[in-house]
Amino acid sequence: MKCIVALKQIPDLQQLRIRNREPVLNDIPYTLGAIDKNALELGVQLKEELDWEVVVISAGNEELEDTIKEALAGGADNSFLLIDNQIDQMDSAEIASLLAEMIRRSEDIGLAIFGEGSGDNYTGQVGSRVAEILGWPQAGYATSVSVDGSTAKVTRALDDCIEEVELDLPAVIIVSAGLNTPRIPSVMQILKAGKLPKEIITLDDLSLVSSANQIETVSNLAPIAERKQIKIGSVDELLNCLESAGVERR
Amino acid sequence: MLGVLVWSVQTKLACELLSAAREIDQEVFALAINDDAQAESLAQKGAQVFRLNNQSLEIANTASIAHAISQVVNQLNPEYILLSSNRRGKELAGRLAQIINAGCLSDVRALVSSDGQIECVRNALGGATIAHQVIKTQQKLIAISANCYEVPSDQGGGQVQDISVKVEDSKLRLLSTQGKPSEGVDISSAEVVVAVGQGLENEELLETVNKIANQIGGIVGCTKPIATDRKWLGEERIIGLSGATCKPNVALLLGTSGQVQFSVGIRDADTIVAVDKDDQANVFTLADYYLVADLNDFLPKLSTSL
Ligand SMILES: Cc1cc2nc3c(=O)[nH]c(=O)nc-3n(C[C@H](O)[C@H](O)[C@H](O)COP(=O)(O)OP(=O)(O)OC[C@H]3O[C@@H](n4cnc5c(N)ncnc54)[C@H](O)[C@@H]3O)c2cc1C
Numbered sequence: 001m002k003c004i005v006a007l008k009q010i011p012d013l014q015q016l017r018i019r020n021r022e023p024v025l026n027d028i029p030y031t032l033g034a035i036d037k038n039a040l041e042l043g044v045q046l047k048e049e050l051d052w053e054v055v056v057i058s059a060g061n062e063e064l065e066d067t068i069k070e071a072l073a074g075g076a077d078n079s080f081l082l083i084d085n086q087i088d089q090m091d092s093a094e095i096a097s098l099l100a101e102m103i104r105r106s107e108d109i110g111l112a113i114f115g116e117g118s119g120d121n122y123t124g125q126v127g128s129r130v131a132e133i134l135g136w137p138q139a140g141y142a143t144s145v146s147v148d149g150s151t152a153k154v155t156r157a158l159d160d161c162i163e164e165v166e167l168d169l170p171a172v173i174i175v176s177a178g179l180n181t182p183r184i185p186s187v188m189q190i191l192k193a194g195k196l197p198k199e200i201i202t203l204d205d206l207s208l209v210s211s212a213n214q215i216e217t218v219s220n221l222a223p224i225a226e227r228k229q230i231k232i233g234s235v236d237e238l239l240n241c242l243e244s245a246g247v248e249r250r
Numbered sequence: 251m252l253g254v255l256v257w258s259v260q261t262k263l264a265c266e267l268l269s270a271a272r273e274i275d276q277e278v279f280a281l282a283i284n285d286d287a288q289a290e291s292l293a294q295k296g297a298q299v300f301r302l303n304n305q306s307l308e309i310a311n312t313a314s315i316a317h318a319i320s321q322v323v324n325q326l327n328p329e330y331i332l333l334s335s336n337r338r339g340k341e342l343a344g345r346l347a348q349i350i351n352a353g354c355l356s357d358v359r360a361l362v363s364s365d366g367q368i369e370c371v372r373n374a375l376g377g378a379t380i381a382h383q384v385i386k387t388q389q390k391l392i393a394i395s396a397n398c399y400e401v402p403s404d405q406g407g408g409q410v411q412d413i414s415v416k417v418e419d420s421k422l423r424l425l426s427t428q429g430k431p432s433e434g435v436d437i438s439s440a441e442v443v444v445a446v447g448q449g450l451e452n453e454e455l456l457e458t459v460n461k462i463a464n465q466i467g468g469i470v471g472c473t474k475p476i477a478t479d480r481k482w483l484g485e486e487r488i489i490g491l492s493g494a495t496c497k498p499n500v501a502l503l504l505g506t507s508g509q510v511q512f513s514v515g516i517r518d519a520d521t522i523v524a525v526d527k528d529d530q531a532n533v534f535t536l537a538d539y540y541l542v543a544d545l546n547d548f549l550p551k552l553s554t555s556l
């Protein structure tokens with residue numbers, strides 16, 4: 001059986017700079033989102049337990065092959081990559097239809113694992129959309145998963161409750177941030193990762209009619225920060241600041 | 251295609267959606283699924299409510315709820331569908347949007363009408379930017395964050411009618427539900443917030459922080475690692491992208507580095523006062539007043555001075 005893990009390459013937001021309120025995204029190296037690494041770790045844990053195969057799928061621009069090495073070193077068996085610079089302009093619906101098409105090309109899938117939200121836009125739609133396209137059941141905000149034959153038991157952390165559900169396989173699992181601690185690959189693993197089997201396709205290889213963008217971004221600017229940034233020197237001064245801001249001592 | 255359909259599993263959030271819906275100048279329909287009390291509450295707010303009662307419909311089953319709502323959408327044909335951007339709502343949004351071929355935005359904090367279009371305002375790039383976005387599809391699905399709109403007051407005049415849908419065989423079974431332990435704190439509506447981060451070096455100091463918060467009528471909030479890694483405080487106290495958005499009069503930030511995923515939750519505060527031992531701390535750029543100090547010395551001093 002296979003476990004598909006969907007990973008998105010994102011600009012490393014730690015290095016994001018703002019200039020004239022515009023985010024400057026050029027020259028920022030790519031990385032994988034923290035939650036996506038949790039998704040991969042879950043896949044690798046299931047593989048160790050069930051002797052499954054972990055297949056990473058991802059759609060991204062030409063940097064993807066490099067970015068994804070980190071993931072392969074984290075325990076994936078092979079990868080299926082859609083590399084095309086047009087991917088950067090696509091919205092969640094288009095990305096979901098591409099990923100669903102890629103998943104359809106594999107056989108014998110038990111689970112397809114996604115993150116609760118990507119590291120950059122965090123809209124949290126892609127996993128649910130893919131589940132619908134494939135007609136599979138889904139469980140979001142998963143904190144633990146166990147597989148037994150043709151079903152999976154999933155614990156989910158929701159807003160006000162913890163829920164346990166059982167799903168028929170194949171199923172989509174969307175993991176909750178921080179559900180596990182992703183392993184850190186050794187230097188040897190990173191070196192080996194470059195040699196793991198991979199299949200690379202472009203948009204031309206998928207028979208999808210491209211649709212118009214569903215979302216138009218009118219503006220995307222950093223908020224105006226107009227803080228005073230006044231340095232103060234003592235606890236007493238700090239108390240004065242709190243009081244003049246309206247704090248009352250009880 | 252006209253009208254706004256709203257649904258949330260949580261009645262308070264469904265009520266907030268009624269307020270959000272008023273930004274769109276169209277007729278409002280509210281849906282209540284297997285929840286007569288919610289149908290009543292929404293009707294009291296003046297909404298035209300459709301009550302969907304079907305015992306084979308399980309809220310835990312995102313796929314079947316999405317298909318049920320898509321049938322309601324087909325019957326009422328609204329232009330807008332508003333869901334709450336809590337966990338259930340967000341998960342549902344993607345699936346429902348896919349069925350009805352709608353563009354979808356989640357974590358939307360405000361709807362703004364501009365040139366006859368509805369712009370959705372939401373954080374992007376981990377909170378570094380605020381995006382204004384328009385959905386271009388005929389039907390539009392928007393998931394709205396909690397606490398961004400008021401619960402409208404009761405006005406009467408609403409009515410409840412039944413609606414029905416077909417429910418397919420389920421590929422998911424609910425095994426158990428367990429309430430999360432909750433202290434019932436609502437950090438998002440606090441007037442004064444005392445937020446602690448990993449600069450708090452030991453758990454004992456939390457006692458002093460609690461005392462200070464009491465002394466100044468504040469509620470203690472925290473950064474994510476304090477709740478999820480150290481587990482010193484409950485998750486409902488997390489401020490930021492994955493937690494609450496606060497709009498207090500005053501925020502006192504203690505040992506928080508002010509990374510953007512945190513600061514999105516506090517940047518609407520009127521006044522921000524930050525304390526950090528690093529004189530180059532990033533958090534100072536979002537503060538009105540800042541003090542360079544070690545919390546180990548600062549906290550006991552502040553508490554005694556109060
Ligand atoms: C400022 C800005 C705002 C945007 N806002 C929106 C918006 O509101 N709505 C919208 O539809 N699009 C939006 N986009 C486009 C969006 O970033 C991409 O379409 C993206 O690939 C999918 O959405 P997401 O990042 O939110 O993924 P999410 O739905 O948050 O991702 C969930 C999971 O899906 C998987 N996944 C997502 N993308 C990929 C991928 N390319 N390859 C492999 N796995 C993947 C990962 O497991 C990830 O954890 C925006 C882009 C920008 C620049």
Ligand SMILES: Cc1cc2nc3c(=O)[nH]c(=O)nc-3n(C[C@H](O)[C@H](O)[C@H](O)COP(=O)(O)OP(=O)(O)OC[C@H]3O[C@@H](n4cnc5c(N)ncnc54)[C@H](O)[C@@H]3O)c2cc1C
Nearest residue numbers: 447448449473474490491492493505506507511512527545
């Ligand atoms: C998708 C995603 C979502 C996230 N959502 C959230 C969220 O909702 N909320 C959130 O908070 N984070 C969130 N994060 C994490 C966020 O990026 C930061 O990692 C986190 O906010 C840092 O927490 P901190 O400020 O407590 O710790 P640190 O970054 O470690 O900062 C500690 C600060 O304390 C100072 N300090 C250290 N010792 C002392 C001392 N003795 N006295 C005084 N000062 C001291 C340090 O100089 C430093 O400035 C998210 C991350 C991701 C990727």
